[in-house]
Amino acid sequence: MGYLVIAIIVVILFSLGSALIGMVKGGKEGSDKMFKSLRLRISLSVFLFVLLMFSSYMGWIEPNTTMLPTQ
Amino acid sequence: MSEQEYYIPHGTYWPIIGSIGVTTLFVGFANQMHGVEWGGSVMGLGMAIVVFMLFGWLGTVVNESVNGMYNKQVGKSFRWGMSWFIFSEVMFFAAFFGALFYARILSVPWLGGADNNMFSGATEALETSKYIWEGFQATWPLINTPGAIGQSGVEFSSGFALVDTWGLPALNTGLLLTSGVTLTYAHHALRKGHRNSLVFWMIATITLGVAFLGFQIAEYGHAYHEGLKLTSGIYGSTFYLLTGFHGFHVTIGVIMLTVILYRIQKGHFDSDNHFAFEGVAWYWHFVDVVWLGLFIFVYWL
Numbered sequence: 044m045g046y047l048v049i050a051i052i053v054v055i056l057f058s059l060g061s062a063l064i065g066m067v068k069g070g071k072e073g074s075d076k077m078f079k080s081l082r083l084r085i086s087l088s089v090f091l092f093v094l095l096m097f098s099s100y101m102g103w104i105e106p107n108t109t110m111l112p113t114q
Numbered sequence: 115m116s117e118q119e120y121y122i123p124h125g126t127y128w129p130i131i132g133s134i135g136v137t138t139l140f141v142g143f144a145n146q147m148h149g150v151e152w153g154g155s156v157m158g159l160g161m162a163i164v165v166f167m168l169f170g171w172l173g174t175v176v177n178e179s180v181n182g183m184y185n186k187q188v189g190k191s192f193r194w195g196m197s198w199f200i201f202s203e204v205m206f207f208a209a210f211f212g213a214l215f216y217a218r219i220l221s222v223p224w225l226g227g228a229d230n231n232m233f234s235g236a237t238e239a240l241e242t243s244k245y246i247w248e249g250f251q252a253t254w255p256l257i258n259t260p261g262a263i264g265q266s267g268v269e270f271s272s273g274f275a276l277v278d279t280w281g282l283p284a285l286n287t288g289l290l291l292t293s294g295v296t297l298t299y300a301h302h303a304l305r306k307g308h309r310n311s312l313v314f315w316m317i318a319t320i321t322l323g324v325a326f327l328g329f330q331i332a333e334y335g336h337a338y339h340e341g342l343k344l345t346s347g348i349y350g351s352t353f354y355l356l357t358g359f360h361g362f363h364v365t366i367g368v369i370m371l372t373v374i375l376y377r378i379q380k381g382h383f384d385s386d387n388h389f390a391f392e393g394v395a396w397y398w399h400f401v402d403v404v405w406l407g408l409f410i411f412v413y414w415l
Contacts, residue, residue: 048410048414052406052407052410055403055406056403059396059399059400059403062396062399063197063200063396066193066196066197066392066393066396067193067194067196067197068193069189069190069193069389071386074305074386074392077392077396078301078302078305081298081301081395081396081399082298084399084403085291085294085295085298085399085402088291088294088402088403088406089291089294089295091406091410092287092288092291092406095410095414096284104414
């Protein structure tokens with residue numbers, strides 16, 4: 044599960060980088076590239092968030108919320 | 115202007131105002147640190163001068179752009195300027211994420227006797243607990259820090275409880291991701307030339323950003339109340355530095371989106387020519403990704 048999460052994060056970073064390249068390029072072509080990359084990045088991010096919430100709900104993963112005794 | 119010429123402004127006074135502002139800001143800050151009475155107010159004055167300079171200078175640039183004084187060459191240098199700024203931002207956050215990973219994956223386990231290091235030379239499993247700190251436990255988050263007085267003379271607070279992932283952090287992630295979606299709709303509307311829907315989605319994005327900041331302040335209050343402070347050892351330091359600088363970036367993003375909304379109202383952009391919007395949109399997506407990384411690495415993985 045952890046590897047899947049990291050793989051999605053890597054793709055998100057790549058699409059953000061691709062959007063940057065589109066922005067630097069400019070013009071019609073660059074603008075299209077930028078918009079499509081940003082759309083991909085937000086779609087993947089929302090998917091990842093929903094996946095995490097769902098996995099946690101199903102008990103596949105545990106969050107780092109071990110409530111330790113306070114002193 | 116022809117394609118070959120490069121627009122060069124003449125006789126601008128904004129750089130010297132910027133220098134005066136920054137100098138005043140730091141003189142005030144340094145004296146504030148030394149407990150001088152007027153330090154705080156001089157710092158505020160410096161900040162005001164810097165803000166005045168930013169609005170004045172960038173306002174001049176906007177006016178020059180609207181009056182058609184720029185050509186493609188100038189546009190290109192704006193794009194490169196933005197990309198170098200982004201590079202510095204990526205390096206900035208990379209350093210803080212690096213600190214988090216170093217502490218979490220390397221230095222804390224080493225102190226606990228992991229790998230072949232000076233703390234684990236003997237047969238005893240936890241040598242650190244014997245020589246440096248009785249009862250040391252290499253856990254992440256590093257909950258119990260020594261009750262020693264730190265270098266700054268501040269006593270470490272320890273034994274804090276962790277904030278609940280299902281509560282505010284998840285809500286905030288949802289808010290910020292939703293703002294990424296609304297911004298993407300705004301971007302789409304701008305490219306299609308749908309003005310009203312562009313304004314609507316921009317307002318939605320700004321509202322979500324402000325809501326995020328409000329909840330973040332509430333979470334800080336909660337965490338602080340539970341005893342998680344900047345002085346709470348490596349976990350507290352990395353937690354507040356990363357989330358704090360992220361919150362600062364969201365604040366800047368909200369200000370920039372508001373300026374862009376104002377410029378949309380003024381009719382500065384069209385469907386083919388809107389670099390300022392693109393720059394700010396990329397920045398917002400970047401800040402969104404940083405948060406997603408924080409949410410996942412601090413709260414989940």
